[in-house]
Amino acid sequence: MKKVVSFILALTIIFSVLTVGASAAAVKTECGGKCDTCPSIVVPGIGQSNVWALDENGDYILDDEGNRVSCFPAIFDIGTIVLKAIFPVLLTLLTQRDIGLSSALSDIILDSFEVNMCDDNGKNTGNLEVEKYPYSVAECSEYEKEQIYNNVPLLDYAEQAGEDHLYYFAYNSFSNHLEIVNELYDFIQMVKRETGHNKVNIVPISMGGSVANGLLEYYPEVMDDLNKVVYIVPALDGSTIVGDLLSKDLTFFDKEFLFNGFLETLMDEDEARMIEVIARIIPDNVLLKGLHAAVNTLVDEVASKITSIWALSPSSYYPKLAKELLSDPARAEIKRETEMYYHAQLNSDKNIQTLVDKGVQVFNIVDYDVPLYCIGNTWNDDNADGVIHLDSTSMGVKSAKVGEALPADYVQANTHCSNPEHNHISPDRVVDASTGLLPDTTFYFDGQNHEKTARNDIIISLATRLLAKDDIKDVYSSPEYPQFNGARDPRGLKNSHIPAAKAVDTSALSPEVAAELEAALAEAEAFVNGTVCYAGQQKEVENRLRAALVAAGVYTVEEEEEPSDFFKNLSLWLYENYGTEGFSEMPGITVNLIFKPFFELFNKLLTPAF
Numbered sequence: 019m020k021k022v023v024s025f026i027l028a029l030t031i032i033f034s035v036l037t038v039g040a041s042a043a044a045v046k047t048e049c050g051g052k053c054d055t056c057p058s059i060v061v062p063g064i065g066q067s068n069v070w071a072l073d074e075n076g077d078y079i080l081d082d083e084g085n086r087v088s089c090f091p092a093i094f095d096i097g098t099i100v101l102k103a104i105f106p107v108l109l110t111l112l113t114q115r116d117i118g119l120s121s122a123l124s125d126i127i128l129d130s131f132e133v134n135m136c137d138d139n140g141k142n143t144g145n146l147e148v149e150k151y152p153y154s155v156a157e158c159s160e161y162e163k164e165q166i167y168n169n170v171p172l173l174d175y176a177e178q179a180g181e182d183h184l185y186y187f188a189y190n191s192f193s194n195h196l197e198i199v200n201e202l203y204d205f206i207q208m209v210k211r212e213t214g215h216n217k218v219n220i221v222p223i224s225m226g227g228s229v230a231n232g233l234l235e236y237y238p239e240v241m242d243d244l245n246k247v248v249y250i251v252p253a254l255d256g257s258t259i260v261g262d263l264l265s266k267d268l269t270f271f272d273k274e275f276l277f278n279g280f281l282e283t284l285m286d287e288d289e290a291r292m293i294e295v296i297a298r299i300i301p302d303n304v305l306l307k308g309l310h311a312a313v314n315t316l317v318d319e320v321a322s323k324i325t326s327i328w329a330l331s332p333s334s335y336y337p338k339l340a341k342e343l344l345s346d347p348a349r350a351e352i353k354r355e356t357e358m359y360y361h362a363q364l365n366s367d368k369n370i371q372t373l374v375d376k377g378v379q380v381f382n383i384v385d386y387d388v389p390l391y392c393i394g395n396t397w398n399d400d401n402a403d404g405v406i407h408l409d410s411t412s413m414g415v416k417s418a419k420v421g422e423a424l425p426a427d428y429v430q431a432n433t434h435c436s437n438p439e440h441n442h443i444s445p446d447r448v449v450d451a452s453t454g455l456l457p458d459t460t461f462y463f464d465g466q467n468h469e470k471t472a473r474n475d476i477i478i479s480l481a482t483r484l485l486a487k488d489d490i491k492d493v494y495s496s497p498e499y500p501q502f503n504g505a506r507d508p509r510g511l512k513n514s515h516i517p518a519a520k521a522v523d524t525s526a527l528s529p530e531v532a533a534e535l536e537a538a539l540a541e542a543e544a545f546v547n548g549t550v551c552y553a554g555q556q557k558e559v560e561n562r563l564r565a566a567l568v569a570a571g572v573y574t575v576e577e578e579e580e581p582s583d584f585f586k587n588l589s590l591w592l593y594e595n596y597g598t599e600g601f602s603e604m605p606g607i608t609v610n611l612i613f614k615p616f617f618e619l620f621n622k623l624l625t626p627a628f
């Protein structure tokens with residue numbers, strides 16, 4: 019009897035395992051894998067995945083409004099920051115010396131980034147949850163679809179190919195790069211099983227380019243799983259901003275620049291000048307010391323242990339940085355993994371060429387002619403899209419710097435193009451696309467800012483066309499999508515100005531005003547419906563339509579607020595007369611005459627205590 023029972027039990031187990039296995043392998047797509055469109059997997063960029071902070075019970079931490087707290091890029095808790103900083107700041111103000119300010123700043127950095135920190139093995143130690151979508155968009159909730167489409171508006175693609183042919187590979191931007199790559203490989207296998215297709219398309223965006231580098235290097239067999247790769251502004255060789263940060267080679271450590279010019283590159287000039295003036299309440303050297311301490315902590319304790327950050331540093335920086343930051347034997351595992359990725363970076367072009375040779379269609383969409391954020395000292399060494407230098411996104415293209423052109427006698431180098439008929443020099447003579455690895459399948463967008471790439475509807479429609487159809491093989495396939503195109507974000511035109519112009523009853527207007535409004539409207543509609551533009555065209559079209567709407571009495575002339583030059587003049591006057599000195603260091607300044615005795619008194623009183 020016992021034998022029979024155990025035999026039945028064994029049968030049941032085998033049967034149930036088989037059913038589970040069969041249902042897990044069930045194809046979920048309507049096409050059953052038989053249609054012509056391969057499913058596409060978006061591998062998004064930095065910060066394009068939701069990562070939520072958890073408390074010790076594993077519950078979401080909520081803010082005052084009841085919303086979940088995002089871990090990206092850090093959790094800046096103003097209350098804690100003020101508590102930590104208030105005494106050191108007051109003491110520093112009173113004594114005009116660094117009494118605890120540097121260490122308070124370091125503490126604040128550690129507190130804020132704690133959730134994103136990794137241990138000596140490069141594994142994330144924070145209590146967090148990555149919001150993942152291990153199923154097609156068709157199975158996503160409305161909330162999840164909103165997150166996905168807001169990051170990458172591939173709605174048209176989903177409509178054409180079906181939402182069951184679209185996947186979004188979410189990952190934590192600040193975590194272990196190798197684990198992200200491993201997960202992507204498994205994700206691709208899952209998509210193949212679920213869709214019934216034996217090949218997939220991948221869309222590596224920005225930081226996703228670094229994940230794709232790892233994928234091709236560590237899993238060369240994945241090349242047989244790929245149908246198309248559509249890179250969008252990919253960080254294939256990192257960004258010099260990250261390389262400079264890890265090198266601590268930063269523009270604002272130059273105090274002349276810190277007090278006259280740096281902040282203006284990041285914000286509105288009047289605000290920047292105001293901060294420059296306020297910063298003088300402590301001596302420049304004290305301020306600099308605080309900044310160095312904050313950056314040292316950020317790099318030594320936080321960034322240099324996060325291997326996904328290492329994957330955003332250019333390969334040329336690696337040997338020196340590894341020596342500086344990873345020599346400690348305790349960091350051997352981080353060194354091993356980053357060295358693996360260093361080779362993936364060095365082999366990036368070779369691996370992409372292998373893809374092409376195997377018949378995988380590889381496309382690249384890049385932005386150029388936007389200066390890199392002026393943070394790292396090499397910010398102006400190459401053309402860029404504001405965030406990544408062009409050499410990295412374009413697979414090694416030769417270009418002029420932002421605002422410059424290639425020399426008048428420059429001749430197309432044809433490093434990677436052998437067709438003498440092709441003109442790969444951009445109309446503005448900034449880029450020689452023949453020098454990039456894929457001259458015939460790389461699309462360039464002039465003046466397009468990296469961070470607003472997804473708002474350029476031409477880029478989205480190009481990506482959609484490349485993924486959903488097979489008619490565009492290269493930059494010569496269709497005049498709708500030429501190699502060189504322009505920046506734009508026509509949401510204002512589409513959602514406000516054009517509807518406003520269409521609603522106007524032109525019969526009530528004078529013939530001239532009516533004619534101009536109709537002409538401006540026609541031009542605007544042609545512009546938004548077209549897929550070719552030049553940088554700056556949108557502004558011209560929009561200005562004309564706005565002016566016509568003002569003439570028609572629909573819009574009123576916007577009163578331009580007179581910018582106040584108060585702080586600008588004050589900051590420049592201080593800089594001219596006192597360099598970068600703090601108020602207390604300025605000889606003969608009234609403020610100083612009044613306060614100097616107090617500073618001296620406080621110093622006497624407080625020094626023994628510290």
Ligand SMILES: [Zn+2]
Binds near residue numbers: 047049055056057183
């Ligand atoms: Zn299909």
Ligand SMILES: [Zn+2]
Binds near residue numbers: 435436440442458
């Ligand atoms: Zn060519």
